[in-house]
Amino acid sequence: xxxxxxxxxxxxxxxxxxxxxxxxxxxxxxxxxxxxxxxxxxxxxxxxxxxxxxxxxxxxxxxxxxxxxxxxxxxxxxxxxxxxxxxxxxxxxxxxxxxxxxxxxxxxxxxxxxxxxxxxxxxxxxxxxxxxxxxxxxxxxxxxxxxxxxxxxxxxxxxxxxxxxxxxxxxxxxxxxxxxxxxxxxxxxxxxxxxxxxxxxxxxxxxxxxxxxxxxxxxxxxxxxxxxxxxxxxxxxxxxxxxxxxxxxxxxxxxxxxxxxxxxxxxxxxxxxxxxxxxxxxxxxxx
Amino acid sequence: xxxxxxxxxxxxxxxxxxxxxxxxxxxxxxxxxxxxxxxxxxxxxxxxxxxxxxxxxxxxxxxxxxxxxxxxxxxxxxxxxxxxxxxxxxxxxxxxxxxxxxxxxxxxxxxxxxxxxxxxxxxxxxxxxxxxxxxxxxxxxxxxxxxxxxxxxxxxxxxxxxxxxxxxxxxxxxxxxxxxxxxxxxxxxxxxxxxxxxxxxxxxxxxxxxxxxxxxxxxxxxxxxxxxxxxxxxxxxxxxxxxxxxxxxxxxxxxxxxxxxxxxxxxxxxxxxxxxxxxxxxxxxxx
Numbered sequence: 001x002x003x004x005x006x007x008x009x010x011x012x013x014x015x016x017x018x019x020x021x022x023x024x025x026x027x028x029x030x031x032x033x034x035x036x037x038x039x040x041x042x043x044x045x046x047x048x049x050x051x052x053x054x055x056x057x058x059x060x061x062x063x064x065x066x067x068x069x070x071x072x073x074x075x076x077x078x079x080x081x082x083x084x085x086x087x088x089x090x091x092x093x094x095x096x097x098x099x100x101x102x103x104x105x106x107x108x109x110x111x112x113x114x115x116x117x118x119x120x121x122x123x124x125x126x127x128x129x130x131x132x133x134x135x136x137x138x139x140x141x142x143x144x145x146x147x148x149x150x151x152x153x154x155x156x157x158x159x160x161x162x163x164x165x166x167x168x169x170x171x172x173x174x175x176x177x178x179x180x181x182x183x184x185x186x187x188x189x190x191x192x193x194x195x196x197x198x199x200x201x202x203x204x205x206x207x208x209x210x211x212x213x214x215x216x217x218x219x220x221x222x223x224x225x226x227x228x229x230x231x232x233x234x235x236x237x238x239x240x241x242x243x244x245x246x247x248x249x250x251x252x253x254x255x256x257x258x259x260x261x262x263x264x265x266x267x268x269x270x271x272x273x274x275x276x277x278x279x280x281x282x283x284x285x286x287x
Numbered sequence: 288x289x290x291x292x293x294x295x296x297x298x299x300x301x302x303x304x305x306x307x308x309x310x311x312x313x314x315x316x317x318x319x320x321x322x323x324x325x326x327x328x329x330x331x332x333x334x335x336x337x338x339x340x341x342x343x344x345x346x347x348x349x350x351x352x353x354x355x356x357x358x359x360x361x362x363x364x365x366x367x368x369x370x371x372x373x374x375x376x377x378x379x380x381x382x383x384x385x386x387x388x389x390x391x392x393x394x395x396x397x398x399x400x401x402x403x404x405x406x407x408x409x410x411x412x413x414x415x416x417x418x419x420x421x422x423x424x425x426x427x428x429x430x431x432x433x434x435x436x437x438x439x440x441x442x443x444x445x446x447x448x449x450x451x452x453x454x455x456x457x458x459x460x461x462x463x464x465x466x467x468x469x470x471x472x473x474x475x476x477x478x479x480x481x482x483x484x485x486x487x488x489x490x491x492x493x494x495x496x497x498x499x500x501x502x503x504x505x506x507x508x509x510x511x512x513x514x515x516x517x518x519x520x521x522x523x524x525x526x527x528x529x530x531x532x533x534x535x536x537x538x539x540x541x542x543x544x545x546x547x548x549x550x551x552x553x554x555x556x557x558x559x560x561x562x563x564x565x566x567x568x569x570x571x572x573x574x
Binding site for chain 2: 072073077079094097099100102104116118122123139140145191221224228233234236241253254256257258259261262263267275278280282284285286287
């Protein structure tokens, strides 16, 4: 019998869906949860599970033995589509340094590699200087700058995406009307998606929920009318700050669609106005 | 005696600096080249070699046995700073699929892991539809969209970064005056860097040169007056199209500096106006 690392049945659906059980040294087991399967614009639920949710489970396994508290960099290659069946997570530390630690993390089913991830952990706690630090180091710690946040209408003017099975039953997503036309099969003609994101059970945001948030919006190419399933080839996200309580603002855009490939860049901002996560994924245009 | 995979001495400095020699099954040797060491604003040359140049060498090793021609995704974690001494590159294929193949690629010195990379290859050739494809697949291949290119003044109005040892002897970089103030220790106060990039020997752009281009501009935080060495923790870049001949336009920006970490997002556009590469790196603020 293994040890529950985090997220037992006392928690909500997301914590259950991302829970891992330690089964050995650097080895964990998890169960892909169909409650987090993506839905097509017409509401058809896929048999796949959202990639961000699977990544969140892999992060739990990594953080179980990490010397640092936050997943500052997560790369993930989606090699095969995991089935709704038990999966194994294997964590191998490549380096454990003072500033960052790096672990190779694999998700397998029947000994076959489904997701290959490299994860760097570090500490994002506190923008304030530590008085014990030497001057030069304090200067570097103190330097602070943030770009412009995304422009979103007030939440009351946004379009709720209705519960319709799978992930839509879990996520309370309110889309900027400028990017919500696809819901009525009238896409805006721009590959952008913006909205307020939280879970319907209002679970507070943390690193795990950010892993989901960067991949939880409908694909940006829905805005171009490409409504097919858009499989992610690779996704990298960076956690930049510990999120405050409340709904997250997620803004995703695309820079290029061509030759069957498209990118999706997302930023996640918290209710206190901080940039808390950045991501980019490369995916195939749905057919 | 191994086999030169590409880039022999007949080529210029960049091809020499990124050449790999096959020494066994999935094993290669390369030599970090101090001609590609970064320089500080005052011209002091580091003993490290530019990360993008090392990645280009790792890409040569991967493409040697790849079923697909282009490195569509490259993740790299910089665990330790490689010395100016022979290094080994080890390529392990995780999947070889019809659309994408994925290889874990490690750069080692004295059996110690210096750079850990995961690289996905694919084909970016041709935006035109293949008439042999079924209709639905042709539609996905044909969908084409590109965002706004960066705004740069004409090359004649840009500020050349003078040859001053190391990388600056190799690269012909013309900076947008709006982001060049740091050259006179008068930074603009914004973490952005834009310019025209080519090698001084005018070697034509390809995947290897793109790997360098995404990491060849001075760190964006020079624009905030943070002139110390800014070590990259992780860099991910995506190749999006085969570049046309001519100088590349590179535009880099930062979205957040805080707690000693900063991100740098770069886009590379070719002379024909195509977005050919995108990158994001997470780095430490220099001290």
